[in-house]
Amino acid sequence: MAVKNRSYANRGATFERLVDMANTKYRNAGVADIRKVPTPVQITKSKGRLVEGRKETAEWVDYAGVYKGRAIAFDAKETGETSFPLKNLSPHQYKLLESWHKKGAVVFLLVSMKKFGRTYLLPFKVLQTASEVAKNGGRKSIAxxxxxxxxxxxxxxxxxxxxxxxxLEV
Incomplete structure (x- = not known):
């Protein structure tokens, strides 16, 4: 009998595979070129073809590319709760999205709400408003x-x- 791996490391992997499949189809159709940003790894030991390393803290978002001549950057998040905890987005990721937004890029979060079986595109302005509320002592999640x-x-x-x-066309 196979044991399903429920580790923290694999959380969201299925959702990211769905996003990757969509990105491949967009690229093949000539619609957009959006790619997964690799997780940075620091090499700690190297001997011949064997390499050991550790994952570094992600300062980037999951995906970046170009769509209709504009830069696009977003992160794919999954939650099993009835809201999206803002702590699921690191401060570095938020700052990157904010910076790109200010420079005219299309930025957002793709959020899979597993409890409801739905996925949403969360525009940056909605995220920004929720972050401001949280900074001022309000709700720490998006309802x-x-x-x-x-x-x-x-x-x-x-x-x-x-x-x-x-x-995005709506």
């Missing part, structure tokens, strides 16, 4: 109602596993 009312639901469509670029 399900906010996703329903202020975010764009992402679905499978036209052969895309997650047609998130379609959500």
């Amino acid at each position: 399900w109602e906010t996703f329903k009312n202020e975010c764009i639901e992402v679905n499978s469509k036209d052969g895309y596993t997650l047609h998130y670029l379609d959500a």
Whole structure:
């Protein structure tokens, strides 16, 4: 009998595979070129072809690329809760999204709400508002109602596993 790995390290891996499949289809169709940003690794030991290393703290977001002549950057997050905890996004990632947003890039989060079986595109402005509220002592997460009312639901469509670029056109 196979044992399912429920480790922290594999959390969100299935969701990221769906995003990767959509990105490959976008690239093959000439729609966009968006790629997964590799996790930085510091090599600690090297002997011949064998290399040991440790993952460094991610300062980048999961994905970056170009769409319709504009830079695009986003992170894919998954939560099993009824809200999205802001602590799931590191301060470095938030600052990168904020910087790119100020420079005119398309930035957002793709959030899989596992409890509801739905995925949403969370625009940066909604994230920014929630972050400001949290900084001022308010709620430290984004409520399900906010996703329903202020975010764009992402679905499978036209052969895309997650047609998130379609959500940008709404």
